[in-house]
Amino acid sequence: RLVSRIDELASALAFLWRVGLCPVVVHGAGPQLSRALDERGVTCDWINGQRVTTPEILGVARRVFQEEGARLADALSRLDVRARPITSGVFEAERSDVSGLGFVGRVRRVDTAVIRSAIDGGHLPVVSPLGETGSGQILNINADVATSELTRALQPRKVVFLTPTGGLLDDRERVIPAVNLAEDYERLAAEPWVQGGMALKLSQINDLLAGLDEGASVSITSPEHLAQELDDADPH
Secondary structure (H helix, E strand, O other): OEOOOHHHHHHHHHHHHHOOOOOOEEEOOHHHHHHHHHHOOOOOOEEOOEEOEOHHHHHHHHHHHHHHHHHHHHHHHOOOOOEEEEOOOOEEEEEOOOOOOEOEEEEEEEOOHHHHHHHHOOOEEEEOOEEEOOOOOEEEOOHHHHHHHHHHHHOOOEEEEEOOOOOOEOOOOOEOOOOOHHHHHHHHHOOOOOOHHHHHHHHHHHHHHHHOOOOOEEEEEOHHHHHHHHHHOOOO
């Protein structure tokens, strides 16, 4: 997932690309969207770590997602890596059945054709977390949820979630160095300091691990440490 440190992220992605790996980026833009809404005097609510999306917020979100995808693509271009922002055609969705979320999507199907086409054409895919209903209604999809759904479709060996903190924080806001979710998930999920977006991320990662091959791995890190995640990756 994309965070705000664009240059650090682009540098790490360019390195992975040059050593023969093929990163697929799903970017969020939570802080940028919050700033854009603040500038307009628009307030928003949250339910279980997901932003309640009104028609007004959805309009701002679409613009912000497009801008952030283009910013990362431009940063990669400056490093001689061709990137293709993908803002539609990947997630077929329907409105969430969680009451009150508004125009938030629940993914029904993932179409990887546009992503594979980008890769075949020598482009690094940069995917926005936006879905479409069968009637063409655009929906906001939580980026962690979008990442999980796309991962299930692509079945990569390595999945990396990027956050400014670089990991899961404990009750003293220190990064927990290692977590075995098979043994620790229930205990961690019950902790009062695992809330909101981090609780959702933890839940998505736990579900994701259950659906990946045994040799696959999932980690949380920061952009400057992304290249270190090569340890378990294999260009072949």
